[in-house]
Amino acid sequence: MNLPRYSLDNAKVIYFFLALLLVGGLISFGQLGKKEDSPFVIKSASIVTRYPGATPEEVEKLVTEPIGREIQSMRRVYKITSESYYGLSKIMIELDPATPADEMPQMWDELRRKVLNIQPQMPQDASPISVSDDFGDVFGIYYGLSAGEGFTYEEMRGWAQRIKTALVTVKGVQKVTLFGEQSGVVNVYVSLSTLNNLFITPSEVIQTLQAQNTLVSSGEKLAGEMQIKLIETGTYKNLDDIRDQILTSSQGRQIRLGDIARVE
The missing domain is CATH 3.30.2090.10 (Multidrug efflux transporter AcrB TolC docking domain; DN and DC subdomains)
Incomplete structure (x- = not known):
């Protein structure tokens, strides 16, 4: 049976476009950017305030509620949850999931300004309000620093800080954090x-x-x-x-x- 010529021509066109899409997809996949530790943005922050000696009711009334009212006026606030304990206030703030990633630093700066505005209204014995927004930090490489006998903790700490100062200038390094530092104390x-x-x-x-x-x-x-x-x-x-x-x-x-x- 002989097929009409126009049907064969249409089939050739379809196969041509399928082949073109396949080749283009393979080329695009080969040029796709890849990262071993890809960045991601967590749009949450925690606010912690200590008020030694206060009951949960006093913490809620004098610390948690004033801070919560202040940060409610922020833009793009999605949800605020709080917990009040004996001598401790914890507040979690979540921003709108649609908040662009490049706008997050500005939002956290706004949050810290709100915290500074409410700090003078805190009770006299309350600690400074602590804001943590670095939950999304990804550490790709861990280094261990060791030393032989004769080196003090203070000397090791000094060398670790020198290494940190040099590493933060390396292209692509966003953050360097030291763990296990031995701070000097006098007893x-x-x-x-x-x-x-x-x-x-x-x-x-x-x-x-x-x-x-x-x-x-x-x-x-x-x-x-x-x-x-x-x-x-x-x-x-x-x-x-x-x-x-x-x-x-x-x-x-x-x-x-x-x-x-x-x-x-």
Whole structure:
């Protein structure tokens, strides 16, 4: 049976376009961009505030509700959920799923401005409001830093920070975070019975250490055309300075801190 010529011509055209689409699809797939750790945007943030000593009802009334009312006026807010515990307030804010990814930094900046506006209205003993919006961070490479004997934690921390400073300038690196840092602390071990015998309270020891190590502006002095900057001394430079701190009892007796306490 002979088919009409126009049917054969139509079939050829259809097969030609199918072949063209197949070849074009293969070429496009080969040129498709690929990433091992592709970026994605999480449109949620958490707001945490601590209010030590407060009941859940007090936290809800004095902390959670004022913050919630303030951030409700933000653009593109989709949902706000909150939880109030003993001494702790947690608020989760979710933005509209249709929010463009390139607009997210601006939205989080707006959220932080709202938080700064409400901060002065927080109770006196409440902590600063903490905003976390980095849930979508992806770490593609982990490095472990180790050192042999003779290196202190402070030296290792310094080298880690130098490496971090160099890595953030590498093209394609968005964020570098250090984990396991050993922060330096000073521990003062003192017997409460010894303090009682000397008529000194632990709060007086704390206040003395805090006041001694406070940086204050001592002003300037004009001497003709010269401007002389006055610098206060007396801040702690090492552990021996802390041990040499003089404590004064309520009876006027002076005691060296290192004689009654162990400073490490």
